[in-house]
Amino acid sequence: MTPLERMGGVSGLIHASIPTVAYVIVNSIAGLNAAVVVAVGASAGLIALRLLRKEPLQPAISGLLGVAIAALIAYYTGSAENYFLPGIWISLIMAVVFAASVLVRRPLVGVLWNLLRSAGPDSAWRDDRAVLRAFDLATCVFVALFAARFAVQHWLYDSGFTGWLAFARIGMGYPLLGLALLVVYWAVRRANRRPNVSDVSDESKERMIEVRS
Numbered sequence: 001m002t003p004l005e006r007m008g009g010v011s012g013l014i015h016a017s018i019p020t021v022a023y024v025i026v027n028s029i030a031g032l033n034a035a036v037v038v039a040v041g042a043s044a045g046l047i048a049l050r051l052l053r054k055e056p057l058q059p060a061i062s063g064l065l066g067v068a069i070a071a072l073i074a075y076y077t078g079s080a081e082n083y084f085l086p087g088i089w090i091s092l093i094m095a096v097v098f099a100a101s102v103l104v105r106r107p108l109v110g111v112l113w114n115l116l117r118s119a120g121p122d123s124a125w126r127d128d129r130a131v132l133r134a135f136d137l138a139t140c141v142f143v144a145l146f147a148a149r150f151a152v153q154h155w156l157y158d159s160g161f162t163g164w165l166a167f168a169r170i171g172m173g174y175p176l177l178g179l180a181l182l183v184v185y186w187a188v189r190r191a192n193r194r195p196n197v198s199d200v201s202d203e204s205k206e207r208m209i210e211v212r213s
Contacts, residue, residue: 016059017170019043019067024166027080035080036071043067081157084165088153095146102139109142109184110135113191125191134187141183145176 019042027035043064050060066086074083101108110125110132125131149172156165 016063016174018046019063020166020169023071023083024163027162032074032078032080035083036075039067039071039083040064080162081160081165084153084157084162084169087169088150088157091146091149091153095143095150098139098143098146102136102143105132107132107135107139109138109187110191113188128191131187131191134190138180138184138187141180145172145180148172148176 019039022042023035023039026038043060047057047060047064050057070083070086073085074080098108101111105126113135114125125135149168152172153165153168156168
C-alpha cells in the first residue's frame with residue numbers, strides 16, 4: 001500500500017482539510033462555540049461517509065481525534081487561534097526529534113525503513129556511507145518541513161491571523177509531505193540497490209530464525 005493510499009487517497013487529502021476550513025468559516029460568521037461544534041461534527045461526518053463507502057477508517061478517525069483535541073483547547077481557552085496550537089508545537093517537537101536523530105547518526109527515516117522491512121537490529125545500512133547519507137538527506141528534508149511549519153504558523157498565530165493559519169495548515173500539510181516522501185522514495189531505492197546492505201540483512205534474518213528455533 002502506498003503512502004497516499006494509507007492517507008485515504010486523493011479524497012482523503014481533500015476531506016482532511018474540510019474540518020479546518022469549516023472551523024474558520026463558521027468562526028467568522030457565528031463565533032467560536034459554533035465553529036467548534038461544526039469542526040467536530042464535520043470530522044464525525046467524514047467517518048460516517050467512509051463507513052458507507054467501505055473506505056479505510058483510520059485516516060478519518062485520526063483526523064477526528066486531532067480535531068477534537070484542537071477544538072477543546074480553543075473552546076476552553078476562548079481563543080479561535082488556539083485551535084491551531086497543538087499542530088504548531090507538534091511541528092517543533094518533530095523537527096527537534098528528526099534533527100537529533102541525524103546528529104546521533106541514526107537518521108529516523110532510515111531507522112523506520114529498517115524496521116518496516118523486518119530486518120531487526122541490523123546496522124548494515126548505517127555502515128554504508130552512501131545509504132547513510134541518503135537517509136540523512138531524507139531525514140533533513142523532514143526537519144526542514146517541520147521547522148518551516150512551526151516558523152510560519154507560529155508567526156501567524158502570534159499575529160492573530162486565523163484565516164491565514166488555516167491556509168498555512170492545509171498548504172503546508174499534505175502537499176509538502178508529498179514532496180518529502182519523494183525524497184524518502186529516492187533514499188529507499190538507493191538503499192535497496194546496495195548489495196552489501198541486502199546481503200547482511202539476509203544474514204541477520206537467518207540468525208534471528210536460528211535463535212528462535
